[in-house]
Amino acid sequence: MQKNNVILPPKTIGIIGGGQLGRMMAIAARYMGYKIAVLDPTPDCPTAQVADEQITTAYDDMDGIKKLAEISDVITYEFENVDLDAAAYIENLGKLPQGAFALEVTQNREKEKTVMQDAGLPVPYFNIVTNSKECEQALANFTFPTVIKTCSGGYDGKGQLKLEMDDDIPAACAFAEKNGTCIIEQWVPFDREISVVFTRTQSGEIEFFPIAENDHKDHILYQTTVPANISEAVQAKALDAAKILAEKMNIVGTFAIEMFVNGENIFLNEMAPRPHNSGHYTIEACNISQFGQHIRAISGLDLTPVSLLKSAAMVNILGEDVEPTLTIMPELTNGFVHLYGKDGVKPKRKMGHVTFIGSTVNEISKMVTAYEEAKQ
Ligand code: AMP
Secondary structure, eight states: OOOOOOOOOSSEEEEEEOHHHHHHHHHHHHHOEEEEEEOOOOOOOTGGGSSEEOOOOOOOHHHHHHHHHOOSSSEEEEESSSOHHHHHHHHHTTTOTSSSSSHHHHOOOOHHHHHHHHHTTOOOEEEEOOOOHHHHHHHOOOOSSSSEEEEEOOOTTTEEEEOOGGHHHHHHHHHHHHHHSEEEOOOOOSSSEEEEEEEOOOTTTTEEEOOEEEETTTTTTEEESSSSSSHHHHHHHHHHHHHHHHHHTTTOOEEEEOOOOOOOTTEEEEEEESSGGTTHHHHHHHHSSSHHHHHHHHHTTTOOOOOBBBBEEEEEEEEEGGGHHHHHHGGGOOOEEEEEOOSSOTTOEEEEEEEEEEESHHHEEEEEHHHHHHOO
């Protein structure tokens, strides 16, 4: 087993990607006394606003990556679509404790589902297709509803199409023809969606955050509630599955696995090799956040044992919610508003989130309802 490579403050942590996840990682690292360098093409991106230095260039610009590696003692990333050559280069320098493998797997839905299946874990039935003809043939193996997704590049519901009936087949075939390699999945009639967020060190120590329950609207995460309303058996299955994958993939850092729950069964959906939107609640509701724990893992520090201090609900603030939230913010005394400093408010774009904490999920659900009514 690898030993932890300890990096102490005020050394520099480099982050590839300058969005909200990088920003919240940077804030956690700054509390601890680390310096931050970020690489992102957008000047004054959300992470740059809280960083010491920004390298303003494309994510796959090797000169920029080399510069980031020179000024950083350790490097992490805030999204999975990191250029794999860049990741391999940094890994060879010994500055990417998370490694390139988790990126390679999570960049591609075919590899992701195959790794899960090979580990003996339950996933929705799927077929891979590369064009319209294969799509039409493959759809004969499915019952409606089903969903077709691009194997790479999709996020927040982009790059996927749900099929409800025969009439939707031509659109699915056109989708496959246009997008190249796609995955067709059986739609799981789930009771709820959950995510397991955990952190693993370089030496294999693992700490789980409480399992979160997620509600999506238009395929975008809308609300996360903790604790999730699941049985102990489902909880045990979800944690076991996450542990198996973490070890098999030799994960380092904070990692998330989204799952569907159907009765007492789970089906694994997606993995993210980074802190996750459904783990934002940990900032106020746990003794350590998913970001703080991530910084500990990549810096070679032992993990803080996690405890849930309060029940929580996190609601995303999308572009259309910014103005109404700002209007009620002066009176919003029971919700913690986080705005990410993004330039350009667009509908459906994640601009921030608000977290409510309380003694019970019922109590918090009333807070969320009051927030939503006030926002109208
Ligand atoms: P994904 O980008 O794969 O996480 O999909 C976004 C959301 O679409 C999920 O969180 C689910 O709400 C829904 N979804 C995607 N695939 C399936 C599936 N096979 N069965 C049921 N719901 C799905």
